[in-house]
Amino acid sequence: MKISLFYEFPLPRPWTETDEHELFQHGLDEVEAADKAGFSTVWLTEHHFLEEYCHSTAPEMFLAAASQRTKDIRLGFGVMHLPPPINHPARIAERVATLDHLSNGRVEFGTGEGSSVAELGGFDIDPADKRTMWEEALEVSIRCMTEAPFSGFKGEHVEMPARNVIPKPLQSPHPPVWVACTRPSSVQMAAQKAIGALSFAYTGPEALKDRVDGYYRTFEEEGAPVTPAINPNILAIGGDLSMMVAKSDDEALKRLGTGGGFFSFGIMHYYLTGMHTPGRTGVWDLYQEAVKEDPTLAYGPGRGAIGSPDTVREFLRGYEASGVDEIILLLNPRSHEGTMESIEIMGREVLPEFIERDSKAVAAKAARLAPVIEKVEARRRPSEAPLFDETYAFGGLPTGQGGKFTAGEIPEAMAEINEGRVKxxxxxxxxxxxxxxSG
Known part of the structure; x- marks a missing residue:
């Protein structure tokens, strides 16, 4: 089992002018330390308008910065929102490919539909459309990464003419593709499409085993690839997977403070039970009040990788036994200094045994899945992408409806350039x- 880190960049109020700056700088320091410690991947989410809960709105920017301070750790979108009103498929392809080059081929392409009222409403997306938006955008963004040129697409939510989208990714044919899975049915869908499942797991390792077994059973029996490269993997993420490691359980709890349950509380607030006034509602204050009423909301040993190395090692072994390929440990509001030491302790005293077992498990899995992958590949449907029209070309001035010029600044600029050349x-x-x- 691989062990990775997950960032949402929560920032509880009250805020000072330097808080957001320090948040990202601390994150870069931590990711650099995680790379040296041996963590597999740093996953960074994308959310919009979810103040206090998540200030990670442009993950490709942070991951690009992190790529220049790290060597081995993989850089994961966990996830990028694919609905076109949020991210156009061509822009997705451009940003993912650029990051892949900057990182020397370390990108993991996690995808999602979006689900909160704040985000869907903020971008005027009908929740009934988000699955088909995701499906169309996934197809188009991957085709933009792999076709030279992209031959065009006309769907319900995406319409784009032929263009050669550049750059192409360093990983060929494209980085591994994942989808966020909040329900067992989503995990099944990921297996059917032969892509990785970023599976939320709130019920512990025992129940996770059934989800893992179900993913691989569905992959074998129903998997039909929708991307050029398949990615048969399932990982676990969830509110019960916070991390803080120290010399003792008591010290770990002290450094985590009450922040361990903020991820789960934030989900409930923004996605289910809360009413939020932008710029006014204090989410952290609401959480603190809830913790006073029920201290167990703050978590502790047994509800995350929280405690001494022995405690954390035992906790992680339980998830390893479920058969999950990767576990992502959350970094909720906590002490930055404590987190830096936590990462160092993990690298020195916890990760080595898991890294050793994982290398053997990966080889055994590859041998086990080889005949399964042959069956899955045999179900691959022929591409329905249109052939590129070799007579197609574009050029000239942009025009609006009725052929009227809408870019008058262009001929004016060209005239100015020509005038300058004449002079x-x-x-x-x-x-x-x-x-x-004079001569």
């Missing part, structure tokens, strides 16, 4: 004449 030529000619006369 420069005249001045050069005059200078030559003066030089000849």
């Amino acid at each position: 420069a030529a005249q001045q050069e000619k005059q200078a030559m004449a003066v030089k000849e006369a």
Whole structure:
């Protein structure tokens, strides 16, 4: 089992002018330390308008910065929202591919539909459309990464003419594709499409085993690839997977404070039970009040990788026994200094045994899945992408409806450029004449 980190960049109020700056700088320091410690991947979510709960609104920016301070740790979108009103498929392909080059091929392409009222409503997305938006955008973004040129698409939510989208990813044919799975049915869908399942797991490792077994059973029996490269993997993420490691359980709890349950509380607030006034509602204050009424909301040993190395090691072994390929440990509001030491302790005292067992497990899994993958690949449907029209070309000035020019600044700019060239030529000619006369 691989062990990774997950960032949402929560930032409880009250805020000072430097808090957001420090949040990202601390995150970069932590990811650099995680790379040296041996964590597999750093996963970074994308959310919008979820103040206090998540300030990770442009994950590709942070991951690009992290790519320059790390060497081995993989960089995961966990997830990028695919509905076109949020991210156009061509822009998705461009950003993922660019990050892949900057990181020397370390990108994991996690995808999602979006689900909160804040986000769907903020971008004027009908919740009934988000699954088909995701499906169309996934197809188009992957085709943009792999076709030279992309031959065009016309769907219900995405319409795009032929263009050669550049750059292409470093990983060929594209980075591994994942989808966020909040329900067992979503895990089944991921297996059917032969892509990775970013599976939320709130009920512990015992129940997770059934989900893992179900993923691979569905993959074998029904898997039909929808992307050029398949990704038969399932990982676990959830509110019960916070991390803080220290010399003792008591010290770990002290450094975590009450922040361990903020992820789960934030989900409930923004996705289910809360009413939120932008810029006014204090989510952290509401959480603190809830913790006073029920201290168990703050979590502790047994509800996350929280405690001494022995405690955390035992906790992780339970998830390893479920057969899950990767576990992602959340970084809720906590002490930055404590987190840096926590990462160091994990690298020194916890991760080595899991890394050793994982390398053997990956080899055994590859041998076990080889005949299964042959069956899955045999179910691959022929591409329905249109052939590229070799006679197609574009050019000239942008025009609006009725053929009227809508970009008057372009001919004006060209005229100014030409005028400048004429003047420069005249001045050069005059200078030559003066030089000849004086000579």
